[in-house]
Amino acid sequence: QQLVVKNITSYNQQLIDKLNKPHQFWQTQPMPNINEMDKLLPGPIQQGVLAEVRKDPLNLIDKFEWFNVDLRNEEQAQQVYTLLKENYVEDDDNMFRFDYSIDFLRWALLPPGQYSDWLIGVRVNQKLVGFITGIPVTLYIENEQNKIKMTEINFLCVHKKIRANRLAPVLIKEITRRVHIKNMWQAVYTAGIVVPTPISQTRYYHRSLNAKKLIEVGFSSLSARQTISRQQKLYKLPEEPKTPGLRPMKKKDVAQVTKLLNDYLKNFKLYFKYSEEEVKHWFLPRKDVISTYVVEKEQGVVTDFLSFYNLPSQVIKNPKHTHLRAAYSYYNVATQTPIVQLMYDALILAKNEGYDVFNALDIMDNDKFLKELMFCPGDGQLNYYLYNWKLESNMLKPEEIGIVLV
Numbered sequence: 001q002q003l004v005v006k007n008i009t010s011y012n013q014q015l016i017d018k019l020n021k022p023h024q025f026w027q028t029q030p031m032p033n034i035n036e037m038d039k040l041l042p043g044p045i046q047q048g049v050l051a052e053v054r055k056d057p058l059n060l061i062d063k064f065e066w067f068n069v070d071l072r073n074e075e076q077a078q079q080v081y082t083l084l085k086e087n088y089v090e091d092d093d094n095m096f097r098f099d100y101s102i103d104f105l106r107w108a109l110l111p112p113g114q115y116s117d118w119l120i121g122v123r124v125n126q127k128l129v130g131f132i133t134g135i136p137v138t139l140y141i142e143n144e145q146n147k148i149k150m151t152e153i154n155f156l157c158v159h160k161k162i163r164a165n166r167l168a169p170v171l172i173k174e175i176t177r178r179v180h181i182k183n184m185w186q187a188v189y190t191a192g193i194v195v196p197t198p199i200s201q202t203r204y205y206h207r208s209l210n211a212k213k214l215i216e217v218g219f220s221s222l223s224a225r226q227t228i229s230r231q232q233k234l235y236k237l238p239e240e241p242k243t244p245g246l247r248p249m250k251k252k253d254v255a256q257v258t259k260l261l262n263d264y265l266k267n268f269k270l271y272f273k274y275s276e277e278e279v280k281h282w283f284l285p286r287k288d289v290i291s292t293y294v295v296e297k298e299q300g301v302v303t304d305f306l307s308f309y310n311l312p313s314q315v316i317k318n319p320k321h322t323h324l325r326a327a328y329s330y331y332n333v334a335t336q337t338p339i340v341q342l343m344y345d346a347l348i349l350a351k352n353e354g355y356d357v358f359n360a361l362d363i364m365d366n367d368k369f370l371k372e373l374m375f376c377p378g379d380g381q382l383n384y385y386l387y388n389w390k391l392e393s394n395m396l397k398p399e400e401i402g403i404v405l406v
């Protein structure tokens with residue numbers, strides 16, 4: 001009886017704290033907040049001092065221990081996969097949960113130049129209960145001059161059974177410390193939730209590829225006048241892509257794809273510059289992870305390319321389906337082929353690869369094809385964040401964003 005009362009009291013107290021001081025942790029971080037927005041000068045909010053960075057890991061509560069995850073090790077990769085599969089991001093109605101595969105995680109988290117202590121796990125009795133990751137990136141912010149080496153943060157996850165232990169802020173502080181030790185002072189990340197303070201608020205759009213399944217899993221719903229067969233006709237696609245010379249990317253295309261990509265991305269206010277090594281890693285096709293197709297004209301000239309990544313969602317409770325197969329638009333560069341035609345071919349290719357839905361954010365030039373190709377706006381908002389950096393402009397429009405985080 002006593003214990004129950006104690007737990008309810010502490011839980012209620014946490015709710016009261018949340019209401020009184022929302023984002024308690026984020027108010028302590030170098031992020032622009034609404035009222036001081038105009039006082040801050042563009043650039044770093046806090047100047048980092050390398051000599052002052054704590055050399056040892058932050059303290060953890062009893063029985064919890066830090067653990068550098070080696071994703072190349074099958075057993076450790078399995079532990080990360082299972083933690084995310086069971087405890088990572090869900091939609092608001094808890095109908096779907098991301099099911100990132102091991103091959104996908106190795107693609108996303110083992111890029112060129114990765115640091116072995118930036119894949120951070122927390123274990124209790126050898127069981128993984130917490131995770132957070134960083135990868136090194138060079139981000140261009142608002143112009144060619146602001147070329148900042150920083151970290152891209154992702155996969156923050158705490159096991160459902162040990163939430164409200166304030167472990168997430170400790171994971172964030174620890175990876176911040178390990179980034180500071182490398183003399184890097186900024187970070188970029190995205191999240192479906194709003195915490196202080198987004199630099200851009202983007203929206204997901206969805207293009208149905210398998211209307212019947214989307215209705216069966218509850219991703220789409222039928223209004224009174226709609227029927228499944230009418231939906232299937234509406235979203236029907238040709239068997240084969242239209243663009244002549246469209247084919248899967250190969251190693252020999254790396255130099256041309258690198259040029260096309262870097263020239264395209266400099267149009268935006270937030271973008272990465274890719275070496276050929278990085279293009280090999282991020283764009284060469286990997287089965288069930290990343291698909292990239294190039295348009296090759298005469299004499300082997302590549303004029304366009306499209307790419308999408310595979311991120312299935314577990315359908316949490318459904319008698320008929322265990323997974324929703326979703327393709328997510330990655331980077332698409334159209335210099336000769338009309339962007340609408342290139343993306344129409346992307347839909348056909350994704351449908352033929354077995355996807356149920358094709359997702360895209362309203363970033364880059366995506367709004368040029370979203371409506372025409374019958375994408376529908378989703379309920380999912382994706383917020384972009386920059387840690388310890390004040391922009392010249394308070395917010396960026398989605399079409400000014402040139403980076404996709406998986």
Ligand SMILES: CNCCCN(C)c1ncc(F)c(N2CC(C(=O)NCc3cnc4ccccn34)C2)n1
Nearest residue numbers: 089090091096097098190192204313380381405406
């Ligand atoms: C760096 N990491 C950010 C990317 C993680 N990504 C892909 C993500 N972050 C927040 C979202 F809001 C979101 N959405 C895709 C849209 C969608 O499909 N919504 C229905 C749905 C199906 N499955 C799931 C699983 C979780 C959440 C919503 N789900 C909304 N995607």
